[in-house]
Amino acid sequence: MSNDTKIEDYEREPVPQHLRKSWLSMAFVWIAIGIDLSAMFLGAQLGAGMSIGDSLTAVIVGSAILGMIGAVCAYVGAKTGLSTAMISRFLFGNQGALIVSVILGISSLGWFGVQVGFFASNFQTALNELWGWHWSLWVLSIIGGLLMMSTAIWGYRAIEKLSVWSVPLLVVFIIIALVMALNGDGGSTVWAPFEGEAVPMGTAISLVIGIFILGTALSPDIARWAKTPKHAVTAAFIGFFVGNSFMTIIAIFLSRTMDSDDLTGILLTLGLGIPAIIVLTLAQWTTNTNNLYSAGLGFSVVFKRVPKSVITIIAGLIATALACFGIYDRFMTFLTYITMLVAPLGGIYTAEYLLVNKKRFSFDGLDSNRSWIPRSIVVWVIATFFGFMTTMAPDGLGWFQVTQVPALDSFLMAFILQAIIGKWVVKKG
Numbered sequence: 001m002s003n004d005t006k007i008e009d010y011e012r013e014p015v016p017q018h019l020r021k022s023w024l025s026m027a028f029v030w031i032a033i034g035i036d037l038s039a040m041f042l043g044a045q046l047g048a049g050m051s052i053g054d055s056l057t058a059v060i061v062g063s064a065i066l067g068m069i070g071a072v073c074a075y076v077g078a079k080t081g082l083s084t085a086m087i088s089r090f091l092f093g094n095q096g097a098l099i100v101s102v103i104l105g106i107s108s109l110g111w112f113g114v115q116v117g118f119f120a121s122n123f124q125t126a127l128n129e130l131w132g133w134h135w136s137l138w139v140l141s142i143i144g145g146l147l148m149m150s151t152a153i154w155g156y157r158a159i160e161k162l163s164v165w166s167v168p169l170l171v172v173f174i175i176i177a178l179v180m181a182l183n184g185d186g187g188s189t190v191w192a193p194f195e196g197e198a199v200p201m202g203t204a205i206s207l208v209i210g211i212f213i214l215g216t217a218l219s220p221d222i223a224r225w226a227k228t229p230k231h232a233v234t235a236a237f238i239g240f241f242v243g244n245s246f247m248t249i250i251a252i253f254l255s256r257t258m259d260s261d262d263l264t265g266i267l268l269t270l271g272l273g274i275p276a277i278i279v280l281t282l283a284q285w286t287t288n289t290n291n292l293y294s295a296g297l298g299f300s301v302v303f304k305r306v307p308k309s310v311i312t313i314i315a316g317l318i319a320t321a322l323a324c325f326g327i328y329d330r331f332m333t334f335l336t337y338i339t340m341l342v343a344p345l346g347g348i349y350t351a352e353y354l355l356v357n358k359k360r361f362s363f364d365g366l367d368s369n370r371s372w373i374p375r376s377i378v379v380w381v382i383a384t385f386f387g388f389m390t391t392m393a394p395d396g397l398g399w400f401q402v403t404q405v406p407a408l409d410s411f412l413m414a415f416i417l418q419a420i421i422g423k424w425v426v427k428k429g
Contacts, residue, residue, distance in 0.1 A: 009155030010224075011300040011308045014081030014363055020227040025160055026235035027242075029222055030070075032163035032286035034212060034243020035170055036115075037122065040263040042211055043251020049199035052191060052256065058201060059248050062208025067241035069411070070216040071233040073346045076353045077220025078232030080361050083297040084220045087349050090361050092380075095371040098302055103341050104218075105298030105315070110335040112148070112291040113319035117326065119144040119284040126264050126280060130273045138324035145320025148285055152292035153312045156225055159289055166282045173267075173275040174250050180270045181257040190256045206404035212244045213407045214339055217346030221294050247283075292316050336395050343407035344383035347414030348376055356422035375421050383414035 010016070046055040080087055085104050089097040120140035127133040151158040182190065219236055226232035251263070258266050267276035296312035303311055353361060387410030392398040402409045 009308055010081075011083060011297050012086065012304065015224050017227075019225075021160065021225045021231075022227060023231040023235040023238075025164060026222060026226060026231070027238045028163040028167050029156075029160055029290075030215075030236060030239020031243040031246070032167050032170075033215065033290050034240065034245075034287075035167070035247045036283050036287040037118065037263055037280070038211060039244070039247035040251040040254075042207060043248040044255035044260070046199065046204055046207070046248070047252035047255040050204060051194040051198070052252065054194075054198065054201060055204065055252050056249060058204035059208050059245050059252070062205040063241045063245035063248075065205075065209055066212050066216060066244050067237040067239075069213070069346070069408075070219050070236040070240040072350050072354070073216050073219035074223035074226070074232040074236035075229050076349055076361075077223030078226040078229040079353070079358075080220070080363070081224045082220065082363065083224060083301075084218050084294070084345065084349075085298045085301040087220055087361070088345065089301070089366055089369060091348055091352055091373060091376040093370045093372040094367075096373060096377055100345065101298045101301035103298075103338060104345075105295045105302070107214075107335070107339045107342050108218075108291045108295035108298060109315050109319050110338065112288055112295060112316070113323045113327075114335065115284060115288040115291065116141050116145045116148065116320055116323040119148075119280070119288070120323070122264050122280055122284075123277075126268065126276055129265075129268050130277070137326070141320060141324045144284065145316060145323060147281070148288045149292060149313065149316035149320070151285075151289045152296060152316065153309050155293070155308070156222065159286075159293060160225075162289070163286055166286055170279060170282050170286075171246070173272070173279050174247070176275070177267055177270055177272055178250055178253055180272070181254055181266070184257070184270075189259075190253055192256075203404055206408075208244065208248065209403075209408055210405045211248075212240060213405060213411070214342055216240065217342055217411065218294050219346070220349075221290075221297055292319070295319075333395060340387050340391070340407065340410065341380075341384050343387060344380055344410045344414035347383065347411040347416075348379055348418045351415040351418035352376070352422055355419045357426055375425055376418065379414055379417045379421060382417060383410045386410055386413045 046058060050058070076087065085097070085101040088100040092100055120137045123140050123144065124135060124137060127135055151162050223232040223236060226235065254263070254266055258269065260266055264276050264280055267279060292312060292315065295315050296308050299311045299315060300308045387406040388396045389399045390396070390401050390409045391406040396406060403412070
């Protein structure tokens with residue numbers, strides 16, 4: 001096998017069948033993406049606001065819903081062998097897909113920058129408390145950005161290798177921390193009755209879904225590497241269910257035991273200094289490298305003559321530079337808006353493939369595809385606006401609520417509209 005074949009990521013064509021992966025290795029990738037520090041904060045929030053039984057129920061139900069949505073989206077990715085950005089060409093036309101791909105790229109790149117800054121802040125605290133080192137945020141941002149870029153540049157197979165050996169290590173260290181915490185003085189507080197005004201179950205479930213819902217829409221970026229659709233569906237359900245629930249459940253127990261929502265701080269308090277550094281690094285690395293990977297796939301559809309590795313390097317350097325100056329902290333609202341545009345895409349392509357016309361998803365005829373497909377664009381605009389209507393102020397209009405997860409609202413609205421309008425257009429035509 002040549003070096004060119006080894007680094008080929010098939011960003012603009014279907015992944016060859018002989019290179020496809022089994023469900024287990026893909027499940028590790030999704031689990032690794034789900035194990036991050038944001039899940040820790042969510043678990044602490046649920047642990048502090050609900051009884052232990054109710055909080056665990058919310059996590060399991062919400063993660064199961066995510067698993068089902070992710071499995072459906074992954075099915076389309078496995079059948080086509082294409083990334084989310086490439087699939088958009090079937091739905092929006094060759095020119096319309098350029099807009100979609102730019103939005104996918106900016107959204108993923110934006111969150112990469114945010115996570116780099118988040119990593120640097122937590123790492124700075126860990127170094128200071130462990131050894132009294134006072135490293136600047138911009139130095140740590142550069143280190144973190146370059147580290148997370150390294151696997152994204154080489155593509156899916158590098159991310160897979162990172163996930164397969166890092167997930168067991170993360171699980172071992174986090175479980176050790178949990179056992180040590182439960183054996184301490186605070187272990188008895190875990191099962192103590194909850195007092196006060198509890199978080200409503202519906203709200204709790206919606207928070208669990210909301211933390212990972214956008215990842216389901218981007219499932220084809222990984223699922224295109226599956227041996228069969230069955231492998232993709234199995235990996236996605238297990239990956240989203242376990243990946244989304246594991247860290248959150250651990251956090252519920254740790255937060256109730258240690259009365260803290262800071263994973264790094266908890267590990268340091270328990271005397272797990274080096275494990276704290278390893279967990280912090282791997283948890284953010286495995287999650288954030290996928291953000292840059294998806295960004296590279298999105299921009300590859302726009303810049304067709306530029307190798308994906310070059311696109312990924314440039315995008316990663318830009319995002320890291322902005323993270324060094326803390327600029328992304330001022331753009332969180334902007335990122336929230338543009339990310340809302342991504343959620344409906346999953347509903348559009350799954351409805352089109354499953355209910356309207358799967359025959360149009362043929363790579364061979366893609367270059368002769370229409371420039372614009374108005375009906376999908378109309379559905380996209382309506383579903384996105386619907387999501388803003390259900391988003392609470394000040395980020396949204398807050399007119400009403402449906403599932404309490406605006407991204408899920410827009411996903412479901414897009415699915416319904418695409419199915420109805422698509423069937424009507426096909427029947428009329």
